[in-house]
Amino acid sequence: xxxxxxxxxxxxxxxxxxxxxxxxxxxxxxxxxxxxxxxxxxxxxxxxxxxxxxxxxxxxxxxxxxxxxxxxxxxxxxxxxxxxxxxxxxxxxxxxxxxxxxxxxxxxxxxxxxxxxxxxxxxxxxxxxxxxxxxxxxxxxxxxxxxxxxxxxxxxxxxxxxxxxxxxxxxxxxxxxxxxxxxxx
Amino acid sequence: xxxxxxxxxxxxxxxxxxxxxxxxxxxxxxxxxxxxxxxxxxxxxxxxxxxxxxxxxxxxxxxxxxxxxxxxxxxxxxxxxxxxxxxxxxxxxxxxxxxxxxxxxxxxxxxxxxxxxxxxxxxxxxxxxxxxxxxxxxxxxxxxxxxxxxxxxxxxxxxxxxxxxxxxxxxxxxxxxxxxxxxxxxxxxxxxxxxxxxxxxxxxxxxxxxxxxxxxxxxxxxxxxxxxxxxxxxxxxxxxxxxxxxxxxxxxxxxxxxxxxxxxxxxxxxxxxxxxxxxxxxxxxxxxxxxxxxxxxxxxxxxxxxxxxxxxxxxxxxxxxxxxxxxxxx
Numbered sequence: 001x002x003x004x005x006x007x008x009x010x011x012x013x014x015x016x017x018x019x020x021x022x023x024x025x026x027x028x029x030x031x032x033x034x035x036x037x038x039x040x041x042x043x044x045x046x047x048x049x050x051x052x053x054x055x056x057x058x059x060x061x062x063x064x065x066x067x068x069x070x071x072x073x074x075x076x077x078x079x080x081x082x083x084x085x086x087x088x089x090x091x092x093x094x095x096x097x098x099x100x101x102x103x104x105x106x107x108x109x110x111x112x113x114x115x116x117x118x119x120x121x122x123x124x125x126x127x128x129x130x131x132x133x134x135x136x137x138x139x140x141x142x143x144x145x146x147x148x149x150x151x152x153x154x155x156x157x158x159x160x161x162x163x164x165x166x167x168x169x170x171x172x173x174x175x176x177x178x179x180x181x182x183x184x185x
Numbered sequence: 186x187x188x189x190x191x192x193x194x195x196x197x198x199x200x201x202x203x204x205x206x207x208x209x210x211x212x213x214x215x216x217x218x219x220x221x222x223x224x225x226x227x228x229x230x231x232x233x234x235x236x237x238x239x240x241x242x243x244x245x246x247x248x249x250x251x252x253x254x255x256x257x258x259x260x261x262x263x264x265x266x267x268x269x270x271x272x273x274x275x276x277x278x279x280x281x282x283x284x285x286x287x288x289x290x291x292x293x294x295x296x297x298x299x300x301x302x303x304x305x306x307x308x309x310x311x312x313x314x315x316x317x318x319x320x321x322x323x324x325x326x327x328x329x330x331x332x333x334x335x336x337x338x339x340x341x342x343x344x345x346x347x348x349x350x351x352x353x354x355x356x357x358x359x360x361x362x363x364x365x366x367x368x369x370x371x372x373x374x375x376x377x378x379x380x381x382x383x384x385x386x387x388x389x390x391x392x393x394x395x396x397x398x399x400x401x402x403x404x405x406x407x408x409x410x411x412x413x414x415x416x417x418x419x420x421x422x423x424x425x426x427x428x429x430x431x432x433x434x435x436x437x438x439x440x441x442x443x444x445x446x447x448x449x450x451x452x453x454x455x456x457x458x459x460x461x462x463x464x465x466x467x468x469x470x471x472x473x474x475x476x477x478x479x480x481x482x483x484x485x486x487x488x489x490x491x492x493x494x495x496x497x498x499x500x501x502x503x504x505x506x507x508x509x510x511x512x513x514x515x
Contacts, residue, residue, distance in 0.1 A: 072370065073369065074367075074488065075362075075487065101486050105214075105485075105488035107214055108241055108370045109213050109215045109241050109242075110215055112233060112236060138370050138372050139240070139374055140240045140241070154355070185233040
């Protein structure tokens with residue numbers, strides 16, 4: 001509706017895809033740069049993003065930690081999601097990335113059996129606590145992963161921008177800072 | 186069908202419930218052999234199989250029993266009280282009122298400041314919606330059903346308004362999903378929160394057999410037998426509000442169990458309303474357990490929500506009921 005109205009009044013409209021990986025982000029930023037007459041600034045943003053990603057790749061962690069973005073099990077990002085791309089760039093493994101499962105249910109039972117090294121918790125957003133943040137507080141998850149839960153800005157994982165590389169850098173730092181794991185189940 | 190002896194149907198219903206409960210402990214999205222689960226529970230040390238049973242599947246099964254019994258018993262009481270085979274908590278706006286109360290509490294973060302906010306607001310919503318229905322629908326069963334539809338619509342509109350003014354698309358999505366109903370990832374915390382209120386509601390509803398039997402003869406006859414009609418209605422409303430309100434506040438909306446359970450038992454117990462109460466509660470619990478097992482073992486990447494499954498299974502039953510009523514209507 002908004003696009004129709006904008007076209008009707010003759011407003012200039014630029015339409016872009018959503019980004020599910022860093023290749024998408026490069027393509028979209030270039031397109032935006034060309035469309036608004038700022039290709040050099042677009043190239044600079046991409047250069048900065050690629051430099052951060054290259055630095056992460058050049059200094060891989062000693063062990064690739066197994067993680068999952070879990071804020072309640074109703075809809076967990078798997079393959080072909082920006083979250084998966086950020087986790088991979090940070091040097092970790094997304095255990096929810098199963099073939100054919102982009103967003104899927106990953107209940108506490110599956111979580112316990114999969115035994116991830118850490119949980120990425122995106123349930124906290126600005127404003128009052130949401131329904132999902134309530135669901136992400138299962139008592140057994142609190143007990144087993146209370147000190148191995150990394151809070152992240154979920155919006156930054158859903159809207160692909162050059163700054164998504166910053167999210168990967170932040171995630172790497174958070175993973176490096178995790179305390180050593182105790183005995184597992 | 187000739188009514189079975191008094192104890193047979195409750196015993197058979199209990200057997201069905203026990204079977205469903207045991208099955209629910211052994212079936213889940215993750216396959217663990219019954220032997221491993223048994224050894225895990227017996228092992229005093231912290232272990233995966235033990236946790237799966239004691240912290241996940243057992244509380245889930247107990248919650249399913251409590252919620253299913255609430256819905257089944259509420260349906261039986263409402264059908265007896267209103268002398269209408271279509272009556273159930275959802276039809277009278279009670280379920281949607283409870284969902285509205287619970288969504289307000291959880292969404293605005295009231296539960297973080299006061300632990301009992303969700304069940305309390307769920308019950309306030311349920312009792313408020315039921316009271317509105319009874320207030321506007323007094324007079325005849327038809328007006329009561331119409332009032333129920335109106336109140337359901339009103340509660341639905343308020344829920345839609347909450348979605349409308351959600352501060353982000355994520356929040357709106359979360360609310361929509363939550364309202365589809367689920368027992369997934371529920372814990373002992375949820376049972377501790379809801380069970381006391383559900384228990385009181387069930388006790389109130391279980392004591393209504395005599396009034397329902399008298400009402401089956403007609404209101405004038407019930408009055409002559411010493412039944413206080415207004416007090417009976419208020420008690421029914423309170424019982425349904427407590428049980429369904431607390432149940433909905435921890436599971437979201439789950440439809441049709443309250444409608445189906447009494448109809449499944451009625452052919453075997455005859456048409457004495459009080460005899461439907463206990464079997465309806467037991468069958469309601471068994472039905473919800475079976476539906477919950479279905480949501481776990483039906484192979485879908487995203488969980489089939491419990492409320493969706495009960496509606497998919499219950500709607501054809503509703504059609505069958507309407508067709509049967511048309512055939513038997515004078």
